Amino acid sequence: MGMKIYGIPKSCATACIMTCLGEKVIEEYELVHVDLSKGEHKSATHLAKNPFGKVPVLEDGPLTLFESRAITGYLCRKYKSGTDLLRNDSVEEAAMVGVWLEVESQQFNAAIYPIMFEKLMKPFLGQTPDQSVIDEFLLKLGSVLDIYEARLSNSKYLACDSFTLADLHHLPYIHYFIKRTPYGDLITSRAHVKAWWEDISARPSFVKVAQQMDARPILN
Template identity: 40%
Template sequence: MPLKIYGLSLSTCTRRVAVVCKEKGIPYELISVDLTKGDQKAPSFTTHQPFGQVPYIDDDGFILYESRAIGRYLAKKYADQGTPNLVPAEPKAEALFEQAVSIEISNFDPFASKIGFERVFKLFYGRQTDEARVAELATTLNAKLDGYEAILGKQKYLAGDNLTLADLFHLPAGSTLLGPAGYAHLLEKRPNVARWWNDISSRPAWLAVKDGA
């Protein structure tokens, strides 16, 4: 039975799970959840995801939510197939991986995702962008990316010289930031960040899901 992902095809977190599936060669079935109708708040959904957010997975009866937790679970369960070592096992390498994931959660996603929300997803719901808020978020993210430039000037990826989930986790929000949100220059003006972004965003797994899981 294929893995079931309950989510919205274009949502940031749903695509975060989907790209891990593609990297690991995991077949999945997307069960579409219509956020515009509030399906994620229905009792049938919140029974499995109590916060009413997408996605969650059903892996033959095993229910799991939170996209980064799902990514870790899938990378470990299917460690022997697809792209190797997305979650390193050696203690020091794993610690550097966890450090890199913390960087993404603390220094990238809160700002990139909120810019995407203001510039793209608000319009989807017929609301108006708060450009002052966007400018504030962009200023903060711009400063954070100086840290990325320093890290990536010393190594190929955020956790070292091998690709991990920490890199892949950036793709959905980063893609929105560079594309429809109109902030490509934040990454492109930094040579090490640009090199890293071009590498991870051109991977076949991401190209397969970037326009929809």
């Protein structure tokens, strides 16, 4: 039984999984579209796969996995093909991949998600964005990116001098942030962050996924 991903490419979390599969040169999988606008992610069928009612879900043989960061970790541990995204051959590099994966989750995502929710999701849901929330989290995101700028002036990528899963997890959100909000200069005004972004976003694995993220109808 081949792998199945339940989700949509326009979901950042699903886009992470698809980019990871690209890096691991895994082409044999089926993307099963979950129509969020019809609430399919809250259906009994989907809740049986992920009780939290979210996408993506990965089915691989007898395993049903959810939480995108758990899924990419699983794929990287199981499949040795393609890019070595966890750097497990080096205790030091693997440790730093772990640190910067958590930085993405706890610091970067915590700052960028509320902005994206206000700017993209609220209009989609027919609600009005709250500019005070956006302004608050733009400040927080700027502080996080100041730390990234310092880090990337000493290290080609976040964890080490190789592209890893820690970099990969940033791709979909920054892509939308630059394309769909007026705040992209938070990325492009920082020289090392800009160079890092131009490098990682040009990887063929992501270029292919980004095309699907941008396909019409666009999210906003």
